Amino acid sequence: MTKLGYAIVFVSDMDKSIAFYRDVLGFPLTHQSHKWTEFDAGGITLALHLADAADHTHTHATTPAGHCQIGLTVPDLV
Numbered sequence: 001m002t003k004l005g006y007a008i009v010f011v012s013d014m015d016k017s018i019a020f021y022r023d024v025l026g027f028p029l030t031h032q033s034h035k036w037t038e039f040d041a042g043g044i045t046l047a048l049h050l051a052d053a054a055d056h057t058h059t060h061a062t063t064p065a066g067h068c069q070i071g072l073t074v075p076d077l078v
Contacts, residue, residue: 005073006045012065017048 011017018037021027027039027046035050052062063069 002072002074004044006047006071008047008049008069010051010063010065010067011048012051014050
């Protein structure tokens with residue numbers, strides 16, 4: 001069965017974002033670091049990732065704050 005495994009939210013301020021998801025929305029915190037934090041969101045992992053700062057001197061792609069990514073759990077990749 002294919003299901004949602006996790007969601008990543010890119011944030012500009014990790015401390016404020018942790019406070020919102022933990023204290024306002026009530027998600028239990030399961031891992032915390034400066035750039036990556038995880039919550040138990042009822043069977044899936046809700047992760048916060050510190051967004052890349054706006055720096056136009058770099059040529060690599062960046063993910064700005066406010067963007068999200070999802071990850072699917074699948075039984076087989078064949």
